[in-house]
Amino acid sequence: MGKATTAYLLTCAAIGVATGLLIIPMTALSTLTYATFPPLGALTAGAWVIGFVIAMRLIEKPGAAVLTGLISGLVAAPFSASGPAIVVTNVMFAAFIELPFLVTLYRKWGRGLYYVGALSAFVLYALWTVTSANMTAFPWWVVVLYVVGLLASAAVATWLGLVIADRLRAAGVARLARRRAAAADPAPVAPVAEG
Structure with missing residues (x-):
């Protein structure tokens, strides 16, 4: 991750707190609907990735999503x-958002990588909940709606997170927290001719 600046830490903290506050009511709603009609709860699933997408897109530094996930979980x-x-749970979802960037050694920041991370997380989450969390007690069409709801929620939340982060960047938010692309290597100094 390199040197973590105060701006980096504070930006992750602010996004983490906001994400934690979003997740609190979404967790309650998801818990209430899971026992009766899981597809409704699936629509709230995007709350677990939106803040992590915003953090990674806004800062573009290693660890931004995971640190934001840790803070949101603590909140x-x-x-x-x-x-x-x-x-x-939050750190695991955040790690999935970060994983595609880790695979590229944080050299590529394409929009598609955010979708790869979010959708991978929710495919695995869907497999786990359907097989291990008694989802088979519901009719098949409820399970299908649940999985479709999870994936749709993840895709919409990722898109929204990218839009929010891009607008924040355009407004100059978190400029100090972002990575320094070529600024770390100063231009070579030409030797002074003696004469």
Whole structure:
């Protein structure tokens, strides 16, 4: 990650707090609907990636999503039915957002990588919930709607996170927290001729 600046840490903290505050009511709604009609709860799933997408897009530095995930989990934990486990959940979702960038060694920042991370996270989450969390008790069409709802929510949240981050960047937000592309290598100095 290199040297973490104060601006980087504060930007991740601000996005993490906002994400944690978003996740608190979404967790409650998801928990309430899971037992009765899971596709409704699936529509809230994007709340678990939007802040991490914003952090990665806005800052474009290693660790931005994971740090934001940790902070959002700590904010949400006292108010979540799952308690401290939500910290682990948030960090896992954040890690999936960050994973495609890690694979490219943080050299590529294309929009498609955000979708790869978010959709990968929710494909695995769908497989886990359908097979391990008693989803088979519902009719097949409810399970299909649930999986489609999860993936649609992830795609929409990723798109929205990219739009928000791009608008924030255009407004000059987090300029100091962003990566320094070529600024780290100063231009070579020409030797002075003696004469």
